[in-house]
Amino acid sequence: MDVQELMRELHQGSESKIVMLVADGLGGLPIEKGGQTELGTASTPNLDALVKDNTCGLMTPVLPGITPGSGPGHLGLFGYDPLKYQIGRGVLEALGVEFELGPNDVAARGNFCTVDENEIIIDRRAGRISSEVGIRLVEKMKSIQVEGVELFLRHVKDYRFVAILRGEGLGGDVHDTDPGAIGKAPLSPTAAVPQSERTAELFREFIKQAGEVLKDEHPANMLTLRGIARRPNIPTMEEVYGLKSVAVAVYPMYRGLARLVGMTVLTEVQDTAQQLGALRKNWDAFDFFFVHYKYTDSTGEDGYFAEKVRQTEIVDGMIPGILELNPDVLVVTGDHCTPSKLKSHSWHPIPVLLAADTCRPDGVEQFNETQCIYGGLGQFESRFLMPLALAHAGRLQKFGA
Amino acid sequence: MDVQELMRELHQGSESKIVMLVADGLGGLPIEKGGQTELGTASTPNLDALVKDNTCGLMTPVLPGITPGSGPGHLGLFGYDPLKYQIGRGVLEALGVEFELGPNDVAARGNFCTVDENEIIIDRRAGRISSEVGIRLVEKMKSIQVEGVELFLRHVKDYRFVAILRGEGLGGDVHDTDPGAIGKAPLSPTAAVPQSERTAELFREFIKQAGEVLKDEHPANMLTLRGIARRPNIPTMEEVYGLKSVAVAVYPMYRGLARLVGMTVLTEVQDTAQQLGALRKNWDAFDFFFVHYKYTDSTGEDGYFAEKVRQTEIVDGMIPGILELNPDVLVVTGDHCTPSKLKSHSWHPIPVLLAADTCRPDGVEQFNETQCIYGGLGQFESRFLMPLALAHAGRLQKFGA
Known part of the structure; x- marks a missing residue:
């Protein structure tokens, strides 16, 4: 049975709110053996505080060794099997x-x-x-x-x-x-x-x-x-999960991907600086918030290690504003890794952090690739992130009696 | 979609070289609780140096709890689903x-x-x-x-x-x-x-x-x-991965398994001592090199713990010679575990080490079963080893746009 079939069967109504903050291309490599990755180098006090009290892990975007484009990367995050739903270049x-x-x-x-x-x-x-x-x-x-x-x-x-x-x-x-x-x-x-x-x-x-x-x-x-x-025939997030979902994204492609799965897109958001305000303004109207940040990917694609570090720190700076809204579940992750060293997307597993009242502690104290190996979520395929988020949001019934 | 279908679609030409050193039956058990395994006991300075700068993990040869024969063990290593391609006893x-x-x-x-x-x-x-x-x-x-x-x-x-x-x-x-x-x-x-x-x-x-x-x-x-x-109808490594592959193996069964997947077999190799020379001599003619070492298995089968330790040390001694050839990817693993304690193959996950310029550090400093639990590759099915090796060798295109 497909996991989305299970989701259709098990999802239940709730007032809970889920925020998925996607730092595109999060996760990288050290430039030299023995060095630190971009995320390992960045000062991320807010993410570190969050991981300390919550749980983390590593996600394989498609299958081991497979480097995804943005399409399959995001479909996986939204819980759609990227091998089942393929998006043509056109x-x-x-x-x-x-x-x-x-x-x-x-x-x-x-x-x-x-x-x-x-x-x-x-x-x-x-x-x-x-x-x-x-x-x-x-x-x-x-x-x-x-x-x-x-x-x-x-x-x-x-x-x-x-x-x-x-x-x-x-x-x-x-x-x-x-x-x-x-x-x-x-x-x-x-x-x-x-x-x-x-x-x-x-x-x-x-x-x-x-x-x-x-x-x-x-x-x-x-x-x-x-x-x-x-255009592939994809069921909506509402059909699969019962979620009213919204995209707070600046770049057209990510808005388009969100539309493909039936999200509302806040077209008035023209700039990263407007994202938090838009999130706050629309807080009551939606259940699921996809917040997309592009520059952790583009700096990696350009091979600018130091700049990717700085962009990662900007993502870290978005955390307190999101936490003020008191989401029931906050997920922070990427759609794939973009190591500056490779100047391209890669197949490496993506660090993922899930914060909720129902998290089991895993002893991890810093949000980076090496520490995430020890995370309580283990290593899993991206398409299982949504079931985990829904579970922590109290949005899934028990399976079987 | 089968992962091999993806490989056919995504593989791309490259000058890169992949060496897969299979220490048959690598991985074991302590004789007494609280003791060390054969690999944990062996002095393996070369493997330890390699794991320190690279990445490791544990592989399940078929499915958890399933003990494979040599056939399914090797098919998994070569990326063929051992449950799909079954090799009859005859x-x-x-x-x-x-x-x-x-x-x-x-x-x-x-x-x-x-x-x-x-x-x-x-x-x-x-x-x-x-x-x-x-x-x-x-x-x-x-x-x-x-x-x-x-x-x-x-x-x-x-x-x-x-x-x-x-x-x-x-x-x-x-x-x-x-x-x-x-x-x-x-x-x-x-x-x-x-x-x-x-x-x-x-x-x-x-x-x-x-x-x-x-x-x-x-x-x-x-x-x-x-x-x-x-004889099962198996596509060749060249068809699936675009790899010109060669087996540097002494024992007929492993040569035969290599032939099943379309590898060239260096029949002139009659002895372990000739393997490195044969590898060097054929370096320019192939992309993928399967080097098989038998005695870590046979000593385990015989229940000779100390002798398996010694054979493991011999495998460690092969590493510098292989590294001199400067392979883009070196994989060291087994086809299954053969604990001396059990005098037979077992279902335990197999330690695996992957060395390449694109490895993400995982903090592991010794190549043994316990440390491999903390490896960056996590625990995965053997059939995903080839996609990982190909990715690290720069031989896979991005999936989707």
Whole structure:
């Protein structure tokens, strides 16, 4: 039995409040053997005080050795098996520009490219044109009409955009048109399964018209499509857990992921500094609060160890304000590790701290990767975090008599 | 989704090298409560130095409480779910005499036995005849011809041999013919499923002829067949992981297990002393090196605690030579535990050490069973060792966007 099936059966009403503070990319590595990680280096008096009286552990985001993208990382945190619910690149790109994907939408990531007079790709990224140029070209393409469906186009960044088809009966299994190398012509969209034949045909029509629109441009005189995918059919947090949930996130992609699982998104939150106020203001209206902090990840991606340390300390500084609201359960963790040493996401287990009145002490006195090995939560897959949070919030009935 | 499906999807090319040093039967028990295990007693300065800067843990070979044979033990290490890929006794016996099983082969373990004038078994092991006698009898049986298939016979040891049928459309589900007790006649081979009817018939014909060949012998005047099985259809390490892999093993069974998963076997390695040289000589030609050391298991099986300690120290002595080759990932572990106290394989979790530049420190300073409890890898199933090794070797792409 799937754990979410159990959740549907066992969840019960409660006045309790759960806050999940996600420091994106939390958890790292020492630069040199024998050194400290970013979290081990950071001064985190509030987190340390919290872990001392509560419980911690380490979470495997997907499976041992698997490095997740942001999509699977967050789905796991929200209790959705990331191997069961896979989010296509096109869908994630649409979420990233805060496009509200509907159930009939198929999204593709688009790249402008340069082709020669024989329609052979000579630059897969069209000389990395600026966002200014990219925006103009996307606007120009909005003249395209594909019969029988609605077409939406949104610029993302530089040479990247997203193309969405909306209509009944579309399929998400269409192969990429990017041949993956220069010296080849863009591929024609082809369906991987019969149910996606029509979608492939619609994208072929779109590309044909786009070629006309772009033919006199330079260097962006053609495009390729990748990661064509439907919005996955995901049950909401309310359906699974009975939780009214809300996202207090600044970045579009994390808001989009929250929307995918049915969370309300506080779109008025434009800045990290507004997060605590928004949390306080919406405290009575929701049961579950997803608070997302981006910069522990982006500094890790950039390889800035010292800056990731400082961002971790900023996360620590958010704790007292959250505790003032007196949540029944406070979880602090990440969606995956982003060690500055690797300048990328990694597969290492993520430190996690759970604070509630029902925590059993585990003797850990500092919130860092090494100490979390000794935590009372042990090592577990992220998808079990939600059941643990619900249990500590008094939101799960007994299983069986 | 199976983890090996993920591996097929995520593996990427790399120049990195992975060495997996398997000390067979590593991990044991103290003889008396309060004492040390074999690994805890052994002086292992090289392993201790390695664990200090890297990471360790404990592996469950199959599931908690399950004691594996060598087959499932090694399949787990190579990342194959031992519950999914089961190796019949006959197949293992054929591997153990280095018979190269093909995809159309069905193998059975044979035992010589003694029957009386009414064909009732009076000794299931034919008085444990010597290998000398066994070899002669197997040679004599080579006159047997079974129509429509090739028959191969190999002596194993004492009263044991292996019989292999090779032909199209054979099935591996045929019941044992050993009735399991004296005072009964050998059973006739019967198929457990319709697809194995013909195979059962072919083995009946073989047994009929063997009865003729052996009838004037004493005490080995009949035989029984057990563990009749086809070679399992296992994808290769190259297919699953994209790894060119090689086995540096002395004993035929481990070479055979390596061949089952598509490894090249360095057949010129005849002795433990030749292993390091063979590793060095083949360093450029492969990505993954399975180095197998037998005597930590056999001394455990024999119940020689002190000798197992000494063999463990020999394994420790192999470390500097391996490190000179500068592998990107070095794994040191066992396929199962063989506590001298039990004189057999056991279900206890196996100590495992993983050394790579991307290891997170875990505070462990000695490589032994007790310290490994506190290792950063936690406790996990053996089949996740390969994903971890690949991740640390930079051979896995990110999952999802």
